[in-house]
Every structure is written in C-alpha cells, then in structure tokens.
Amino acid sequence: MNSVPKPALGSETSWREDFAVGDKDAVVIVDHGSRRQESNLMLNDFVEMFRAKTSYSIVEAAHMELAEPTIKDAFGKCVQQGASRVIVSPYFLSPGRHWKQDIPALAAEASKEHSNIPYIVTAPLGLHELMVVCA
Template sequence: MEGSETVGSSVNADEFVAMFRYKTGFQIVEPAHMELAEPSITDAFGSCVQQGANGVIVSAFFLFPGRHWHQDIPSLTANAAKEYPGRSYIITAPLGLHKLLVDIPSLTANAAKEYLGVPYIITAQAPCDKEEQVSERDPQDDCE
C-alpha cells in the first residue's frame, strides 16, 4: 500500500487487511507501505516470518505497473528478504484491467449519479467486446 502522512490512511490500511483476511481466509496478512507510513515492507515481511510464514506474497496494490512496481517494491522486498535466508517471496502483478475492477468505480459513480439526480455519466469505459470509447450514455449499454 502506498504510504501517506495522514493518520487515517494507516487506519484504512488496517481495516482493509482485516477485511482481506476475513474474506480470503489467509491467516497471516500484514499491511506495508513503501515510504511515508509504517509499517515498512521490511517490518511487515519480518512480522509475517515471525508468525510462521515460510514465504511471503507481496500484493502490489497498484492499478498498473510503474516505477514502484518495477523497481521500488522489488528492491525493498529483496532487502527485507535478506534478513530471512531461506524464505521465498513473490510480488503479485498490479490489479490491472481485471473485469471485476470495474465494479467498484461503477458503484461509486452510480451512487453519485443517483445523488445528483442525473440520468447519465461521462466515463472512460472499461474494455468489453466493443471498442473502448468515451460516452455520455450509460456505459453498461455498451457491454450488453
């Protein structure tokens, strides 16, 4: 998770981890931040190992690959792993264009649309069978 200097971001990260642990059944799940907040990737890696993890899955909570995913997270994770020889790790791909990822912004956009009382939203549409385009009509119509 990207760090933030605001206190609420760490609380939100802890809440997300609790929800993730509950929903997935993973017993050992720790939040980590690259820089601006604690715990660091090194601290989280160590916490996982202390709880009995033989390996660590680092879930890069980014939409698309960039410098953090290509360079920063691998470097920070490799440094953390040096303290625990024999422990493996893997860094997951960014969230990317997974079809389920469209559901969350769709929910928030629809809630805003209802609040404002407007019938349509302007949005960059998620890829579907039709060519991606910007539309002033309901994006669900283009994927049916």
C-alpha cells in the same frame, strides 16, 4: 487490451508454475504510504477485509514509504508468525516504477534477514471488469 503485467519474482528457487496456497503462506499488502494517517488506516481496513475473505491466516499491511510499518517490518512479522513463504502484493491499480523497481528492491532488502524464506512480488491489481461494476 492484453497488457497484464507478469509478477516480478523474488527468490525464485522455491516457486513453481503450479504454485498452490499453503497453510504457512503469508501476504504483505503494500501501498505507497502517506503523511495522512487516515489514508494509511484505510490499508489496515483493506487488510482486515482480505484476511476475512481469503484462506490466508498471515496477512500484514506495509507502506512503501512515508509511514510504518515498512515492508521490512511486515516481512519480519510474517516470519515471526511462522510464514514459510511471503507474497508481497502491491495495493496499486497499475504497473509503474514503484511496482517494477521500488517494491521489489525493498522486498529483497527485507528478505536478507530471512534468506530461508522465499518471496514473490505480485502484479498490481490491474484491469478487471468487476472494477467497473463496483464503481
């Protein structure tokens, strides 16, 4: 049961194994995106909860497809707010093609306009015993 995926790194030159959260780190929380507005609005609610419970001051929502803001939009907004690093965090339970290929490709594209800002794509939420406790 030790199948926890490793994060897919972005611009690896500025990231170290002993990564510590900095004041100007930003988080982009990415879901799939939906044609249903109420589904997309749930991500905004989660982003607000995440912002309230963590030390990150720059947190933006993004949708992989079908809705806005896009990953590119959110990445740019983070940089406008002064981000020095961007953490792209998929709001997905399990690894799959979107996590392994699509989101890293979209993050790489978004970072081209901000080549001085390192980024990383984290692993999906995955397995944790609290997921069962909360259910």
